[in-house]
Structures are given as C-alpha cells and as structure tokens.
Amino acid sequence: MITFENISKEFPDGTKAVRQFTTTIQKGELFVLIGPSGCGKTTTLKMINRLIAPTNGTIYIEGVDINNWNKQALRWNIGYVLQQIALFPTMTIAENISVVPDMVNWSKKEISERVDELLRMVDLDPATYRSRKPVELSGGQQQRVGVLRALAADPNILIMDEPFSALDPLTREQLQRDVKELQSRIQKTIVFVTHDMDEAMALGDRICMMNEGKIVQIGTPAEITRNPVNQFVKDFIGNRTNEWESPVKDIMDPYSDYIVNINELLQLSLQNEPVYVIDNESYFLGRKQGHEVMEHNITLSPDMSLNQSIYYFDVIDVDVLPVLENNTLVGTMSYKNIVSYMKSTTMDTKRKGEI
Amino acid sequence: MNTIQSVIELFQSRQSMFWTLVWEHIHMSLLALLCAVFIAIPLGIYLSRKTKIAEPIIGIAAVLQTIPSLALLGFMILLLNKIGTLPAVVALAVYALLPVLRNTYTGIKEVDPAIIEAATGMGMSSFRRLRKIELPMAMPIIMAGIRTSMVLIVGTATLAALISAGGLGDFIMTGIDRADNAYILLGAIPAALLALCFDIILRIVEKTSQGKSLFPIGAVLTASFLVVAAPLISFDQESDIIIGGKLGAEPEIIANMYKYLIEDETDLQVSVESGFGSTDAAFNALSVDEIDIYPEFTGTAMSALLEKTPESGSTETEVYTQARQGMANEYNMAYLEPMKFNNTYAIAMREQHAQELGIQTISDMEPYTDELTAGFTFEFADREDGYPGIQDVYGFSFETVETMDAGLRTRAVETGEVDFIDAYFTDADMVEYNLRVLEDDKNLFPPYQGAPLMKQKTLDKHPRLENILNQLSGKITNEDMQQMNYMVDYNDTDPSIVARDYLTENGFFE
Numbered sequence: 001m002i003t004f005e006n007i008s009k010e011f012p013d014g015t016k017a018v019r020q021f022t023t024t025i026q027k028g029e030l031f032v033l034i035g036p037s038g039c040g041k042t043t044t045l046k047m048i049n050r051l052i053a054p055t056n057g058t059i060y061i062e063g064v065d066i067n068n069w070n071k072q073a074l075r076w077n078i079g080y081v082l083q084q085i086a087l088f089p090t091m092t093i094a095e096n097i098s099v100v101p102d103m104v105n106w107s108k109k110e111i112s113e114r115v116d117e118l119l120r121m122v123d124l125d126p127a128t129y130r131s132r133k134p135v136e137l138s139g140g141q142q143q144r145v146g147v148l149r150a151l152a153a154d155p156n157i158l159i160m161d162e163p164f165s166a167l168d169p170l171t172r173e174q175l176q177r178d179v180k181e182l183q184s185r186i187q188k189t190i191v192f193v194t195h196d197m198d199e200a201m202a203l204g205d206r207i208c209m210m211n212e213g214k215i216v217q218i219g220t221p222a223e224i225t226r227n228p229v230n231q232f233v234k235d236f237i238g239n240r241t242n243e244w245e246s247p248v249k250d251i252m253d254p255y256s257d258y259i260v261n262i263n264e265l266l267q268l269s270l271q272n273e274p275v276y277v278i279d280n281e282s283y284f285l286g287r288k289q290g291h292e293v294m295e296h297n298i299t300l301s302p303d304m305s306l307n308q309s310i311y312y313f314d315v316i317d318v319d320v321l322p323v324l325e326n327n328t329l330v331g332t333m334s335y336k337n338i339v340s341y342m343k344s345t346t347m348d349t350k351r352k353g354e355i
Numbered sequence: 356m357n358t359i360q361s362v363i364e365l366f367q368s369r370q371s372m373f374w375t376l377v378w379e380h381i382h383m384s385l386l387a388l389l390c391a392v393f394i395a396i397p398l399g400i401y402l403s404r405k406t407k408i409a410e411p412i413i414g415i416a417a418v419l420q421t422i423p424s425l426a427l428l429g430f431m432i433l434l435l436n437k438i439g440t441l442p443a444v445v446a447l448a449v450y451a452l453l454p455v456l457r458n459t460y461t462g463i464k465e466v467d468p469a470i471i472e473a474a475t476g477m478g479m480s481s482f483r484r485l486r487k488i489e490l491p492m493a494m495p496i497i498m499a500g501i502r503t504s505m506v507l508i509v510g511t512a513t514l515a516a517l518i519s520a521g522g523l524g525d526f527i528m529t530g531i532d533r534a535d536n537a538y539i540l541l542g543a544i545p546a547a548l549l550a551l552c553f554d555i556i557l558r559i560v561e562k563t564s565q566g567k568s569l570f571p572i573g574a575v576l577t578a579s580f581l582v583v584a585a586p587l588i589s590f591d592q593e594s595d596i597i598i599g600g601k602l603g604a605e606p607e608i609i610a611n612m613y614k615y616l617i618e619d620e621t622d623l624q625v626s627v628e629s630g631f632g633s634t635d636a637a638f639n640a641l642s643v644d645e646i647d648i649y650p651e652f653t654g655t656a657m658s659a660l661l662e663k664t665p666e667s668g669s670t671e672t673e674v675y676t677q678a679r680q681g682m683a684n685e686y687n688m689a690y691l692e693p694m695k696f697n698n699t700y701a702i703a704m705r706e707q708h709a710q711e712l713g714i715q716t717i718s719d720m721e722p723y724t725d726e727l728t729a730g731f732t733f734e735f736a737d738r739e740d741g742y743p744g745i746q747d748v749y750g751f752s753f754e755t756v757e758t759m760d761a762g763l764r765t766r767a768v769e770t771g772e773v774d775f776i777d778a779y780f781t782d783a784d785m786v787e788y789n790l791r792v793l794e795d796d797k798n799l800f801p802p803y804q805g806a807p808l809m810k811q812k813t814l815d816k817h818p819r820l821e822n823i824l825n826q827l828s829g830k831i832t833n834e835d836m837q838q839m840n841y842m843v844d845y846n847d848t849d850p851s852i853v854a855r856d857y858l859t860e861n862g863f864f865e
Contacts, residue, residue, distance in 0.1 A: 051476055075478030082476070084469035090491040099487075100477055149477075 001027045002048060002157065002189065007057035009043050009213075017043040018054070019213040028187040030180075032204035034194055036236070040213040041193045045159050048191060049078045061157070076104050079150030079188075083162040085142045087134035093119075093145055094130040100153040118148040122178060140171035147179070151186075158190045165196065176202055197237055201225075209233055243345045248309050249302035251341045252323045254331035259322075266291055274318040276329060284322060284329040299324045300333060306341075309333065361537040362544075368847075369541070373526075377545055380522035383440055383515060384508045384549070386583045387447035391504055395452050396497065399459025400485065409460060416453040424450055424511045428518050429636060436643035438628070438636075443520035447511055451504035458500025462493025498561040502554055509550040513542065517602070517632035519640070523549075528630060531762040532603050533844045596817070599646030600629030601637050603761070604843035604850060605698065605781060605836065609650040609805055611854035616823050619864055623817070627851070633734065634659050642686075647813050648820075652803035653678045653693055654700075658740045661685060664801075671697065671802040682808065689814040691821060692828035693804035696781055696836040700735065700800045703778040703790040705768060716796040720775075721751050728755040730764040730773030740801055741777065748799045765790075779803075781833055783841035826863060 007021040018040040025031045033041040046052040047059060050071055059066050066074055079100075087096050097118060098111045106114070116126040122144045134142055143163060150158055160179075164172040180203055183190055194200055200207050201221045209216040209224065209232075217229045222245050228234040260268065262279050265288060275288040276296070287296040298316045300309050300323045312321055313335070320334035366373060395416075402409035422430075427450060431442030466489050474484045490497075516524030523542040530538030560575050598613045600606035607629040614625040628646055631637035634655055640646045653675045657663050661681040669677075671693075679690040702717055714720055720727065735741035736758045746752045757773055764776040765784040778785065778792070780803075785792065807824045814820055839857060842848045858864060 046476075049476055051472065072478040072480060075476060080473065080476040082469055082473055084467070084473075086467070086469040086473035088470060088474070088488055090488070099479075103478060103483070 001025065001062055002191070003060040003063075004044075005058045005060070007044070007047065007054045007059065009040070009047065009052065010055045017213055018047075021057070021213070021215060023208065023215060023218060025189060025191060027189055030183050030190045030192060030203055030205045032192045032194060032200040032207045033210060034197065034200045034207055034236075035210035035216075037195060039210040041195075041210050042161055044210070045161055045191055045193045048157070048159055049075050049080060072103075076100055076153060077155045077157065079152075079155040079158040081143075081146050081150045081158065081160040081163045083165055085139070085146045085166070087142055087145060087149070089134055092131050092133060093124075093137070096134065096145060097149050097152050099149060100155075104153055106153070114152060118152060121182075122148065138171075139167055140175065143167060143175060144178070147175075147182075151182075151188075156189060158188045160190065160192045162193055162195065164199065165194070172199075179203060209236065243342055244305065244307040246306050246341070246345075247302060248300050248304045248306065248323055248333055249330070251306060251337050252300075252302070252331035252333040253337055256320075256332040256334075258320050258332045258334070259329060260288065262293065265293070274320050276322045276332060278329050282328050282330075284324050284327055296322070301325065302330060306338065310338075358536055358540065362540045365537045365541050365847075373541065373545075376521060376523050376525055376542075377549070379440075379520070380509070380512055380524075380546065380549060382582060383443055383447070383520060383522055384505070384512050384553075385579045386440075387444045387451060387508050387512070388501070388505055389579055389583060390444065390448035391451035391455055391508075392501060394448070395455035395500075396459050399456050399497075400463065400490075402456075402460050403463040403489075404481070406464075413453075413457055413460060416456050419449050420453045425514055425517070425632075428514060429639075432518055432636065432639050432643070432645075436645075438519045438631075438640040438643075438645040440515075440520045443512070443515035443518055443522075447508045447515070450511055451508050454500040454503040454507070455497070456500075458496045458503075459493065462496030462500075463489045465496070466492050495561065498557060502557050505553050505557065506550045509546060509553060513546055516630055518636060519599075519628045519630055519645075525630060528602055528632075531760055534762045534766045594626040595623040596625045596648065596813075597646045598625060598627050599631060599637050599640055599649035600627065601631045601634065601649075602629070604783070604840045605779075605805075606650055607850040608839050608843065608854045608857075609694075611851040612827065612858055613648060613650070613807060613824060614851075615855055615858055616826060616863065617820065620823050621817075621819060629850075641688075641808065641810070644810075648807050648809040648824075650805045651690075651808040652698065652805055654740065654801040654803040656682060656690065656808065657801060658738055662739075664739050664744075669801060671804060674802050675804065675806065683811070687811045689809050689811050689821075691807040691809075691824050693806035694827050694831045695804070695829050696831050696833045697802050697804050698779045698781040698833075698836065699795075699803040700741065701778045701780050701792040701795070702775055703768070703785065703792050704775040705771075706789050706791045708774065709791040709793070714793060716794040717745070717749055717799070718796050720793070721749070724751050725754045727753060727774040728757060728772075729753045730757050730759060730767045730776040732761045732764065732777060733758050735777040740799065744799050748797050781836040781840055783837060783844040786837060786841055787845060830861070831857075 002025040004021050004023050007018055008016070009018040010016050021040075021044060033044060035041050043052055047054050048066070050066060088099070091099075094112075094115045097115045101111045101114060115130065119126045119129055124141065124144065129137075134145070137145065146163065164175050167175065176199060179190075192203060204221055206218060206220055207224055208218045211232055217224060217233050219227075224233065225237055226245055228237060258275050260275050260277055262277050262285060265277060268275065268288065277285045277288055277293045279285060284299070286293040288294070298312050298321060300312060300321050302323055302325055309321075319336075320332050322329055323331045323333055398412070402412060424446070427446045428443060431446045432438050435442050435445065470488060470492070471484070474488045479487065512522050513524035513527050515522050516528045523546045526538050526542030530536065530540075530542060556575065560572055596617060598610040600610035607627070610627045610629050614627055617623055617625050631640060634651075637646070637649050637651075638660060641649060651660075653671070656678040657674060661678065663677070663681065675693050682688040682690045704714065709715070712723060714723075729742075731742055736756065738744070742756070757767070759767065764773065765778075765782075765788060767773045768776045768790070769788050775793075778790065780792070784790065809820070835857070839853050842853050843850050
C-alpha cells in the first residue's frame with residue numbers, strides 16, 4: 001500500500017510539477033498514472049523510489065515514511081522499469097537480471113535458478129539467452145528482460161515509466177498482455193505511467209488522470225468513461241465508450257415486433273415464439289403461451305448495463321427479453337439488437353481513430 | 356641500401372649499448388605512463404562527479420600539453436633540482452596526463468543518462484555504479500586515451516636524452532650531432548617499433564579483458580611494475596663524483612680524461628654523464644648538484660654565464676682570469692686552469708667557394724651580405740659574442756640567416772644549402788669537409804679554452820682535485836683535439852677509449 005500525502009514538487013527553475021497530490025494505492029493493485037506530457041505523472045512515479053525528492057508532503061509505503069528507509073534498501077524492494085529500457089550493455093542478460101539479487105546477497109545458486117525461472121516465465125529459453133548481450137535482442141525482448149530485471153529480487157512494488165511506448169504496436173500489445181497476466185499471477189502493487197489511454201484502459205485496475213500536477217479524477221476505467229468529471233477528462237478519453245458498459249435503454253428496441261396488445265392475442269398463431277403481452281396502458285402482463293398469457297419474471301431494466309444484462313439470457317432459453325420500467329414495458333432487447341449496437345459503436349471508434 | 360647496411364653494422368658493434376638504451380627507454384616510458392594513468396584515471400573519475408570544476412582542470416592539463424616538450428624537460432630540472440630519469444619521467448607523465456584524463460572524464464560522462472538512472476533506481480551506490488556500469492562502459496574510451504598517451508610518451512622520451520636520462524634518444528642526438536643517419540635510424544626505428552609494440556599489447560589487453568575479466572589488465576600492470584622497479588634494485592650504486600659534459604665528442608672526451616685522472620690518483624668512484632643539450636642544461640645540473648664537475652669554455656663562462664663581453668683583443672689569460680673571478684664571486688664556483696686548445700667560434704666556408712669569392716677574413720664578406728646565406732646554430736644566433744657580435748663589431752648583417760642544429764649545418768654548407776656557417780675551431784668537420792676558417796680580423800670571438808668548472812664546496816671536500824685536474828693545464832693542442840674529435844665523429848671510436856689513449860700516450864699515468 002502506497003500513500004501519498006499532500007505531495008508537491010517544485011523544480012529549481014520554478015516549474016510546479018506536482019501540486020497537493022494525495023491518494024492511496026492499494027496492495028496488489030495496478031494503478032495507472034495518465035495525463036498529457038508535463039502533467040507530473042513521471043515526477044510522481046520517481047518520488048516513490050526517491051529518485052526525486054518531493055518539496056512538500058510525505059509518501060508512506062506500508063505506513064512507513066519512505067525517508068525512514070535506507071535509500072538503497074528501499075530501491076531494492078521497488079522494481080523499476082524505464083521507458084528507455086536501459087539494460088546494462090556491458091553485462092549479459094543473466095547479469096542484468098541478477099543485478100539486484102546480487103546486491104541483496106543472494107547465493108550464486110539462488111540467483112542462477114531465479115534467472116532461469118524468470119526467463120522461462122516470458123518464454124525466453126535460458127540456454128539461448130542467458131549469455132547474450134542486450135544488443136543481440138529485439139526491442140520487445142529487451143523490455144521483457146527489463147521487466148524481469150525489475151522483478152528479479154521479488155520486490156513488493158513495481159514502478160513502470162511508460163515502459164512500452166518505444167515499442168511497435170504488436171509487441172506493445174503482447175507485453176501488455178504479459179504484464180496483465182503476470183500481475184494476476186504474482187499480485188504485485190504496480191504503478192504504471194503512460195500517456196496512452198488504450199493502454200490505461202487495458203491494464204489499469206484504477207486510473208488516475210492528472211493535469212498540471214493535480215489529480216483530475218481517479219476511478220476504474222468504467223467509472224471514468226461513464227462519468228468523466230469534466231471536459232478535460234472527456235477530451236482525454238475522447239468519445240471512447242465501453243460498449244459493455246452501455247445501458248440497456250441504448251440498445252433495446254422500443255417498437256419491437258415482439259410486443260403485442262392483449263386484444264390482439266387471439267389473432268396470432270399458436271406458435272411458441274417469445275412474444276410479450278401488454279394491456280392498453282403498456283402494463284406488462286407476461287409472455288404469450290399458445291393463446292394464453294403466462295407469467296414471466298426474467299426482465300431487464302433500462303439502466304442495467306449490457307454487461308449485466310447478458311447474464312439474464314443464460315437463465316432462460318429465449319433470444320429476446322422484455323425491458324421494464326415500473327412494470328411498464330418500454331421495449332425488448334434481442335441478440336440481434338446487441339450485435340447491431342456493437343457493430344455501430346465499433347464503426348464509430350474506427351472512424352475516430354482515423355481522424 | 357647503404358644506410359640499412361650501416362645501421363645493421365652499427366647495431367652489431369654497439370649491441371650492448373643498444374640494449375641498455377632500449378631498456379632505459381622502456382623503463383622511462385612505462386614509469387611515466389604508469390604515473391600518468393594513476394593520476395589521470397582517479398582524477399578523471401573524481402571530475403566526472405564534480406562537473407563544475409572539471410572544465411578548468413582539464414583546461415590546465417591541456418595547457419600543460421601545449422608546453423613544448425623540450426621546454427618542459429628543461430623546466431623540470433630546475434623544479435626538481437635534478438637531472439636524468441626523474442625530471443624526464445615527471446615531464447613525460449605531465450605530458451601524457453591530458454589524453455588519459457580527458458578520455459576518462461568523457462568516457463564516464465558519455466554513459467547514457469537513462470543507464471545511470473536505471474542503475475541508481477535499482478539501488479546501486481555511487482561506487483558500485485562506477486565499478487559495475489560506468490567504468491566498464493567507459494573502458495574502450497579510457498584505453499584509447501592510454502594508447503594515445505603511450506605513443507606520445509615513447510616518442511617524446513627520445514628528447515629525454517638531452518637531460519641525461521638516456522634512452523634511444525642518445526643514438527638520435529649522437530646521430531644529429533655527427534650528421535650520421537645510421538645513428539639516427541638506430542635510435543628512431545626501435546623507438547617507433549617500441550610504440551607499435553606497446554600499442555599492440557594494450558589492444559590485446561583491451562580485447563581480452565572486454566566484459567569483466569581483469570586478469571590481462573592485472574598481468575600487464577604487474578609486468579609494468581616489475582620493469583619499473585627492476586633498476587631501482589640493480590643500478591643503485593652511488594658515485595662519489597659525477598663528471599658532466601655537453602653534447603658532442605669533445606666534452607665527452609675531456610670528461611672521460613677527468614674521470615681517468617681522478618680515478619688514477621684517488622679511490623673516488625667517478626662516473627660520466629654527458630650529452631647535455633646546452634650550456635644552460637649543464638650549468639643547471641651543476642647548480643643543483645646533479646653533476647659535480649664539467650668542462651666549460653672560458654669564453655662561454657664569460658658571455659653566457661656571467662653575461663659579460665670580453666673586450667676585443669683580450670688575451671687567453673685575461674679572459675680566463677676574468678672568468679675565474681666572476682665564477683668565484685657570483686656563483687662561488689672554482690674554475691681550474693684551462694687546457695691549451697682554443698676551440699673558439701669561427702666562420703667557415705667551403706674552401707673552393709671562398710677562393711672563388713676571394714674571401715679570407717670576415718671583413719671580406721661585407722660586399723656579399725645580400726648573396727650569402729648563413730647557417731648558424733641557435734646558440735650562435737643568439738649569443739653576444741655570436742651573430743649579434745658580428746653585427747656590432749663588423750657592422751653588417753646578412754640578408755638570409757638559417758638557424759639549425761649544430762650537427763646539421765656542416766652538411767648544409769657541404770651541399771650548398773647555406774654558404775657559410777659558424778663552427779668550432781677544433782671540429783673534426785673542418786678536416787673532413789675541407790672548410791676554410793675565415794680570419795677573425797677584428798678579434799670578435801673571445802678565446803674558448805676548456806677548463807674544469809665545479810662548486811667551491813666540491814673542491815673543499817676533495818682538495819686534491821685541483822692538482823689532479825691542473826695536470827691538463829696548458830696541454831692538448833688544437834691539432835690534438837681536432838684529431839681526437841675526428842676519431843670519435845668519423846671513426847666511431849668510443850670517447851672514453853680516445854681519452855685513455857691520449858692520456859697513456861702522453862705519459863699521464865705513472
């Protein structure tokens with residue numbers, strides 16, 4: 001658990017990089033700091049391992065002021081991954097990974113086993129890669145080793161400063177998946193700086209939006225997309241919508257053919273298709289069964305998210321469900337509605353991406 | 356082809372001397388290089404941590420390197436009150452400081468800041484970062500600096516011969532003095548090969564130690580230390596009296612005569628340190644007790660050391676008496692009695708050329724001042740009783756004056772590059788090249804008679820020296836001296852042998 005208490009940083013040239021930054025990062029959480037360049041996100045990150053000292057305020061790790069730690073011991077317990085990768089070029093891959101274990105006096109055997117274990121974890125064959133020099137590796141492989149180097153001595157915290165921004169999109173996605181998977185497996189507290197909203201959305205348990213040194217909004221990706229606090233956040237995330245978070249009312253069909261008035265019931269065929277019956281005031285009566293109306297309890301509400309609603313389709317074997325507001329039938333939602341909604345939003349995003 | 360053959364012959368006849376000089380050269384160079392490396396690398400590392408003072412200090416090192424190496428060598432004698440290996444090594448080390456210092460500083464400074472941040476961020480201490488990251492990364496640049504310094508040192512060390520530090524420069528200086536290419540090459544080629552050899556060794560060390568194995572570096576360091584330490588053990592034999600001598604055959608012959616005479620009559624250990632490049636160098640060495648006695652000319656003592664101009668027409672005795680009083684009063688030095696020969700300055704022309712122009716005296720040259728080119732030594736061009744004296748006393752100057760090293764001007768006049776030169780009366784060249792000495796019809800040049808110069812306290816300590824050395828008083832004629840110089844310069848006889856033979860033949864040992 002990392003707690004920032006009133007952290008401010010003013011550089012000697014007068015730049016106020018961080019102002020009154022207060023928040024708590026939970027244990028095992030992947031916390032993303034995001035914002036435009038110059039917003040203070042990297043400065044905030046580097047204050048955690050004391051590469052930069054705050055002008056004011058205190059940072060606590062597990063309740064202990066980080067200034068009470070020995071600076072080097074503190075850093076041994078905080079894995080650090082850099083944007084520039086910065087593997088040590090005169091050392092082999094194995095030596096790069098063993099830098100911190102070596103400093104904390106692990107035995108040669110322990111270190112050697114740890115190196116192999118880590119290399120295997122990211123699908124780099126130890127026999128092949130141990131004794132290579134960093135230049136002999138591709139950018140993606142190098143940053144994989146960069147992450148391993150940070151993890152080597154099994155730190156509780158990992159701080160990553162735009163670690164994937166120098167990589168090509170394919171490699172970047174692969175590494176993002178790796179990190180996500182890694183985190184679910186090893187449960188480290190990860191503080192991750194990026195300027196890429198897609199990356200933040202894909203990785204973050206929580207996202208902290210920063211601007212001009214201040215926190216603008218903190219929340220889960222869903223909260224931020226659904227309730228951006230101001231125009232700045234809206235602009236930053238763009239018209240991005242998480243389709244799965246969309247409310248049912250945006251997807252349902254209010255004039256659906258699956259709705260019939262009770263008076264028309266007798267004119268319909270006896271077939272057992274899912275048709276929902278209302279009275280003259282649109283009051284929901286139930287589902288048609290032959291020429292009878294049968295009670296129907298599996299209903300959706302207009303404010304329910306798509307995410308939640310799809311589970312109701314698993315409960316009953318129908319392709320369409322009624323949407324009720326105060327027992328009034330306002331529409332139905334079918335698989336077909338969902339598919340066409342998804343299709344339209346994806347098209348939107350694509351067009352935005354091209355602009 | 357001829358030159359190569361004569362180099363090989365010379366090498367065969369001078370083999371033991373050759374290896375001694377090579378050893379001296381290696382010893383001097385390595386010692387200087389080690390000093391430079393052990394000062395410059397830690398300093399470079401320190402500066403890389405203190406960027407603010409780095410530029411001024413590297414600037415100072417750069418200024419030190421702009422000092423001409425010869426001047427630096429001379430300056431070190433005064434600063435350290437010593438001649439020989441010590442001032443040479445110090446001067447060479449100072450000279451070699453810059454490349455190592457600058458490359459160490461730059462090498463460390465140029466390490467990518469992201470790498471530094473990674474190392475710091477991972478919890479390395481400043482020292483560990485230096486050892487594990489910065490030095491290994493800077494190593495190729497530092498090694499390049501060391502190699503540059505090494506080549507610089509091995510080359511410059513040839514000049515150390517001028518301050519009696521020995522080394523292959525001895526051959527080169529002798530070669531220049533005698534205008535003998537074989538000597539020059541015997542000094543220059545091994546010096547170049549030595550530089551090449553060291554360069555290859557350092558390259559191999561750099562390659563094999565790339566990464567982390569420090570073994571080759573350690574091996575080379577140990578070997579260097581052994582080489583450097585070796586002579587301290589074996590050559591540590593003090594002499595009671597050291598006789599000095601300027602560069603050239605004549606001073607070396609005379610110095611050896613002193614040695615034989617003193618050793619013949621006393622139990623004192625005497626050694627000879629000759630080859631001082633100039634009057635100042637020899638006199639400085641005497642002042643700081645690096646040498647005890649050296650033969651100095653009466654005329655030089657007057658003009659160069661006492662800065663007095665002997666009156667025109669002064670007799671030999673008058674000049675000596677004046678010089679002896681001056682040396683005693685001003686420097687508290689004893690100046691014993693001179694030998695007979697008078698090696699005064701002379702103006703010399705090719706015999707045939709002089710006949711064509713009908714020139715017999717210096718005054719006869721007046722009509723030809725526009726046409727004749729002079730070839731003077733640096734010292735002659737500058738001395739009161741040299742070229743400035745000609746301008747004063749004879750009242751004319753020459754249109755074109757080339758200054759050059761003493762050994763080169765004889766050849767220059769022979770090939771016709773210059774028309775006349777300053778010369779010494781007893782020079783062997785007068786015989787060999789058939790040069791005509793122009794008569795000094797206005798008595799410009801004071802007498803130059805060799806006589807032993809020493810500190811009074813040396814004489815007080817060994818009072819017998821006076822009688823011993825005065826045995827030579829009034830001995831050795833111009834012809835004797837010319838003959839002996841010829842033996843050394845043209846027959847390549849060892850000066851000490853020439854000296855001993857003369858003394859034996861003339862009955863000094865009885």
